[in-house]
Each structure stands twice: as structure tokens, then as C-alpha cells.
Amino acid sequence: MSATQTSSRVAVVTGGSGGIGRAVVERLAKDKVSVVVHYSSNEAKAREAAEAVAALGGRATVFGGDVADPEAMAALFDHATDTFGGVDVVAHTAGIMPLAPITQMDLDTFDRIQRTNVRGTFVVNQLAARQVRSGGAIINFSTSVTRLQMPNYGPYAASKGAVEAMTLILARELRGRDITVNAVAPGPTATPLFFEGKSEQVVQHIASLNPMERLGTPADIAEVTAFVAGPGRWVNGQVLYANGGAA
Template identity: 70%
Template sequence: MTDTTARVALVTGGSGGIGRAVVERLARDGIAVGVHYAGNRARADEAVAAIIEAGGRATAIGGDVADEHAMADAFDTVEREFGGIDVVVNTAGIMVLSPIATLDLDDLDRIHRTNVRGTFVVSQQAARRVRRGGAVVNFSTSITRLRPPAYGAYAASKAAVESMTLVLARELRGKDITVNAVAPGPTATPLFFQGKDQAAIDDLAEATPLERLGTPEDIAEAVAFLAGPARWINGQVLYANGGLA
């Protein structure tokens, strides 16, 4: 018989990078985890196997976050497997760097499909399905404060995420569900390293008062805080960036 008392999470983009750290961190808190992936089933299966080996519960779910039917199916799968959903974490996202003047508009559409529409679609399902006492955690970026050149399209997409996060927190009045966003700073993931030379990486690491890049585990701790004990934090953007901004 399905256990309906344990907490359950669905993490989009949970197969790698920050998402992988998040699913493992939530599993350590005793949360059953749906590990979502977009195209790499093998990486999701690896994450699931690691959680199960450590004594947790997890299952892999595929699908395009921007496809409302695929995401409805993903939520259905997690509910069937674990009895409900208490936590939804949107880590799925893409980044293309280019000056605004030269950005390929097809890349703009791809960024917004995943980062904006994808977050909206998943948040819509979360608003309908997350149980009382639950939490929704979306992902923004500290780039919305730093505003460096070449990040225009990415920053715009994440500013949209912040706005919909704060609106949804107010729309869920009376349901005892918190809605917040985490805004990482420079974090050592494949997405961060993409397109950067070593000098640029070193400069960003030294820019923080802690003089290092963040790790996926650093960001996962912020998510676990918002997903669990942080019941009086709602409608906020938490900047997890080592004091960079």
C-alpha cells in the first residue's frame, strides 16, 4: 500500500548539475523524489540508483517541461508512485550567451520555452496538486542583479521566473503552500563552465567574498531549507551566491 504520510518531491532537471545535488539532498531528509529528465534517461537512472542504494526512495520521469501534457503525466506518475506531491523544485533551465544585438532569435525562443514557459507549466501543475504544507521552489539567477554583458536573454527569462514566483505565492493564499525562488551565483556546473575560459572562471571565483565558486551542494542546501523548515519564508528570492551581489 502506498505511504501517503511521507513527503514527496518532484525535481525538474534532477538528473544532473544542481538538480542532481538537490534530489540527493532532499532524499537525505527522507523525502521520496521524482527525478525528472529531459533527454538523458541514463543520468536520471544513476541518480535514482544512488538514492535507493542510500536507503531512499526515487523514480525517474522524462518529459519536456514546456509541454503541459508531458508535465501532467509526470505529476501523475509521481502521485501514483508515492501517493501525492509536497515539494516541486524547478531546476531545469538553459543558457545561451550573446550580446543582445547579435543574439539569434531562435536561441531566444529556446531560452524562453524552457526557462519561462517550462517554469510556468510546472508551476501551474504544482498550484493544482501540491498538498497543504508543501513548497514550490523555482530557480532564478544572481545575474538578474549583476547584469553583465551577454546575459540579456538569460537574465530576462529569469526575471520572468521571479515575477511569476512572487505572484503564485499570493495566489496560493489559504493553501499553506510556500512559493520561493533560489538565485544561485557562479556555481561549478557544466552549464556555468560552458563558453568560459579559465581566466573568466577565476575572476568570477575571486569576486565573491568567500573567494570560490559555489558548488551544487551549496545550492541544494538552500533548496532543502525552503522545501522543509522555512515555513515563514514565502514569496521571496533567496540569493545563494557567497555574497557576490
């Protein structure tokens, strides 16, 4: 029996303490998925997410570590297996988004973005590809900025272009394994990270750019994630733009 046919599926959600990650954790829990809530530095927020899962009647545990550190991530996957018996879904929401024009960003910041977003995705995907069970799903996170080409997002968008390339190629490399690999590419989403440093006028302008005339919510993105994590078995090797029609 494949993992999708059981009620005991297990998910690892990196960045599960954050805005979108937290919504993904809770949405998967509603589908009776046991969740490992990963965090980088905010253990308290991760525990809040796990408590929210428990309040829904689900099972969750927390585990910290740097996504770009292969030993830390190997320990994360070992924790998932030791606690819940294996891994069926990996939702890799963890990432960072420092913004600046290409002409002004210092190389240390650029390197930090690539280390977390590109190397981190590689490390997590490599482990996921080796350990996710048949019938499972690997879900990476890109951004709609790869299409929108907004100023100040160059280094960040470059990192997410690499994420998309790895996603599409890994899906083909896992031929015969019955594991889907997709990327979700959110548009502007109402999270604390998005609002940071933006005036109300700027926020309203960005919200008006899509025909729905609003920002996305973490729940909007979590719904797309849950689809490709579970019932969307015929969606594979794709980038799903969840942005209200902005591009």
C-alpha cells in the first residue's frame, strides 16, 4: 500500500515556524499528516506551530538546524524517521529574502542568500530524494518574482531561479520512484517578512497588481502546497504560480 493510501503520512516542513511554513504545517495536519516542524532559530515559534497541530488532534514535533548544513539536515530526517517511522512529504519553505538593487548589494549578503536558498534547497532535496517513500512528494518554494522581475529582488530571484531548475530536473531524475517534485511560487503574501520596511502605500500598490486586487495569504499558499502534497499526483515537475493572476 502506498503512503498516499494510509492515514499515517509524515511530512517534514522546513521553515515551519514562519508565516507560510506555519500555515503549511497546520494545513497538512488537517489532512491527518504527522509533521516535523523545522526551525532555524525561533524554537518558540516552532513549538507554537506544533501546539496548534496538537490542538487539531494531530501529531507534531520540532527540530532545529541550518538548512545548508548537511549534517544538521541529516539529523532532521533521522528525527522524522525515529519519531514517526519515515518521511512521505518534504515541504521546503525555508529561505531568506534580503533586498537591494544589484548595484548596491554587498557580496557577503549575496553569498548568504545563495547559501540558504540554493545550497539549502540542494541539501534538503538530496536527502529527500534518498529517503521519501513511494507515493510521496517533494515541494520546493520559488517566487513569482522570477516572472515579475521587480527591482531590488535580483539576487533573491536568482536564487529562486536555481531552485526551479533543481526542482524540474529532480522530478525527472526520480523516474520510477512514484515521487512527485514540484515548486510553489507565491506572489506577494501577507506575512511579517513581506510587510517589513514597506509603507502602506507601497503595500496597497503591490496588492493592486493582480486582478484579485489583494495580497495572498499564507493559507492560500498552504492550500496549493497541500494539493501537490496529497491528491495532486498527476502534477509533477511543475512550478505552480500562486499569485492571484499577477503574471
